[in-house]
Amino acid sequence: MRTTFRTERNVFTNKDVFKEGYDPDEILERDEEISEYIGYLEDALFGETPKNIIVYGNTGVGKTVVTDHVTQMLSSEAERRDEGVDIHVVKVNCGHHTSSYQAAVALVNEMRRATDREEIGKGYGFADAMDMLYSEVERREGTVYVILDEIDFLGDDDQILYELPRASANDYVERSHVGVIGISNDYTYRDNLSSKVKDTLQEDEIKFPPYDAAELRTILEDRADKGMKEDVLDGAVIPKCAAISARDSGSARQAIDLLREAGNVADADGRDEVGEADVDEAVTRVERGRLKDGIRDLTAHGKCILLSLARAYGRQETPLRLKELLPVYERVARGAGSDPLGEHRVRDHLADLTMLGFVEQRRTNKGRAGGQFYQYDLSVDAEAVFEVVSE
Incomplete structure (x- = not known):
């Protein structure tokens, strides 16, 4: 047990390079995607109407970091040239602004903060918010690229994707052009857009494949060089982190998290060498962290239903039929200060929780006497549920 602060760490020189918001000086293992991006974006440098782009790929494969990198390159190149072309980039995360209206307000405020x-507040209608957004765009007198990260969260509300590409054609802006870049984790996102939006967007697509083990090793070696002391890593650590992540998701984020946590395990033990056993412990830690993040992202009632199952699981009362779960859930919901949902909505939430992997649904057949029915059980660590819900 430590009783004093250390003057030196055993493993790390800079932990910031392992954080999610870290902006690397160089983008590794995405040359093809960067080249494709540049090809689509450079029309704007010649004063032409900017292309609309949708970027697809799983979580952690570099979509956002490459988008930020290339659009920064675009803005810098426009400043360097003497043609008088101004290019501005504004970005919002639709995971935090889940409707076209919320996204429009967020874009207005991003542009206002920049000056x-x-x-503005949220007391306006969608049309008013769009009018203010067009005014902000027009103030720039150039090309404005609007980046909608995690665009999937807009769901069926695609009105902003219909309005923005038509801004010039409808004379909402006269001295500026608008281009849209959407970033999506869902390869079927376009299929769910309305026909009028598809016709308006006429977007180009860039697809980011999962990283393979060799690519992940390159990325991890770079982060280790920047953030860890020399010779602290056993030779098998980076290959193991890369192999695990390549098999699981192809996510650089996951691989970096594994390397960081393996280093944390060794560092906490006072050791100056990170070994394979530390990676094994890191896998457990990272998976638990991802589970907790997933629980935090649930709706209030989703958390109440999951907590109800966790409590029943702790009392060895699972699996439960819906009619057995409902009174438990109702007590939990009221205890949390919420009005309980009806049976139909609880069933919908259980279906969502099952799809997310938090709940196991079992079909039981009791024959003619008992009939067929579903039972529900917890399929994740109950302690993780208790920890997150009690935060």
């Missing part, structure tokens, strides 16, 4: 002006 130290007062932000």
